[in-house]
Amino acid sequence: MNSIKRLSPAAARGTSALLRQAGRPQQTSTTAQRLGAWEPVRHKSGPYGYTQAKSLVYSKYGEPKDVLKLHTHSISPSFPQSTVLLRTLASSINPADVNTIQGTYGVKPTFSPLIGTTEPSVIPGNEAVFEVVNVSSPDLKVSRGDWVIPAKTGFGTWRTHALALEGDVLRVNKQGLNPTQAATAFVNPCSAYRMLRDFAEPALREGDWFIQNGANSGVGRAAIQLGRLWGYRSINVVRARDSPEKTQELKDELAALGATHVVTEDEFLSREFKDMVAQWTRGSREGIKLGMNCVGGKSAQTIAKTLGPGGAVVTYGGMSRQPVALPTGLLIFKNIRFLGFWLSRWADRDVAAKERTVNEILDLIREGKFKDVPTVEVPWSWETEEGVLRDAVQGTLEGFRAGKGVFVFGET
Structure with missing residues (x-):
């Protein structure tokens, strides 16, 4: 040329x-x-x-x-x-x-x-x-x-x-x-990476729990895999499919990625869900420390109710187009924190951090550790x-x- x-x-x-x-x-x-x-x-x-x-x-x-x-x-x-x-x-x-x-x-x-x-x-x-x-x-x-x-x-x-x-x-x-x-590699995976790393106080450690809705989304799948790599345990909420067989197939798919538990929205919103969580997290002194919300409405409230004292709900989407209501009792008595995350703001403010995060994710893909x-x-x-x-x-x-x-x- x-x-x-x-x-x-x-x-x-x-x-x-x-x-x-x-x-x-x-x-x-x-x-x-x-x-x-x-x-x-x-x-x-x-x-x-x-x-x-x-x-x-x-x-x-x-x-x-x-x-x-x-x-x-x-x-x-x-x-x-x-x-x-x-x-x-x-x-x-x-x-x-x-x-x-x-x-x-x-x-x-x-x-x-x-x-x-x-x-x-x-x-x-x-x-x-x-x-x-x-x-x-x-x-x-x-x-x-x-x-x-x-x-x-x-x-x-x-x-x-x-x-x-x-x-x-x-x-x-x-x-x-x-x-x-x-x-x-740098929208969904980066979103999951930063929410898992940056919002829990103290930071998530091996063995800690997080919960998320929209678990079948790109962010959800990335969070499951990163959580598995870092030793976190997860509860993952998905929409039921057209048949029980297809729903189970989806649950199995996410479990293969590293999900600890996968539930449908109906199971998640049922009265029995609280007892299920108590059984799953038994022995965890701090309970569930982080909730990741991309749905809003009743789903976001239920996530907040599952968290242990001082837990954080991070909202990064609103698929239901319903507002996130802040239950007064959770704010006062459990000090639950409600925060928002916008990848664009984070990436534009800290390009060097974006570059490091993307390169780490790409390394995991090369090594076959991230699907x-x-x-x-x-x-x-x-x-x-x-x-x-x-x-x-x-x-x-x-x-x-x-x-x-x-x-x-x-x-x-």
Whole structure:
């Protein structure tokens, strides 16, 4: 490839923190197959060295099926100093991404016309792994062929390529990993990691108990596995499936990951549950020290009631869309603490801690000690139609899911 030309001052003025909204394809990369050989493929290029990129965008809030569009744009072969050109290998679809498109999430993105959309738009997506296909200087901390992840939230990952400032990405060791593993390691696993480590007072020790609802979710599965590795014992609440056989199959699946006990919501909310907990935790002087809540409503209250004195309920989601009520007696007599956790705030405030946590999780994956979350891979090549991508996003919040949706990029 020819050396990179510097932009003129006038051309460079368009680049800023919003630079990550742009992107472009380049020459060699890999096809995102979970298993098998990685082979270089050719990518779309236009005349005069320009490369073609595609991005999912939206210019107003609403349901993904109504507002998401697939936008094609060209990227100049010249790009500014301290930037890296990235090709997306895999990008996950998280419920928070859908909530952001709907306009119901806790933070609102900035709409911009930077990639040439007719209206100011946003590229959604926060979790992905990219391959570096070119750099503006050999002196940067990343090189061609490296894998990187976004350093902060709001990067915009549902696109084939991206142009980013060097400081906007973190290098990860790609050895022993496939793209889907790397692309799903820093939302759900990091959330579970930080809640288990940071909120119990005193910190959880080997043999201690925690309880969680939404145990079949990505965060729940990660918490079960990390708890097993660290010697914690867990009570895990799930929604019953369509038949007793399917419910038992789910319970067995979570037990194989390391869950100590798995109960359905009906069992959890029954009068007998208190006696079940007393029997399970007998001999534990402090009782259950930590509760992790992603449901809200009655489920969150029941979690609080199971905790021992000084326990903490950490809320990181609200699937039921019902408020978390704070029982007065638990606050006064048992000093139960109610806290919230937002991964985006933690990650953006402490990028170095995010990098350490992600690398530890990836090491566990390489060693076979941490199992991938079940995924539903959505192939994205240059010919993939807008409707296929849009439907994959729309289905994220609908009913029981076979796994977490992940865009897996082929020849782009």
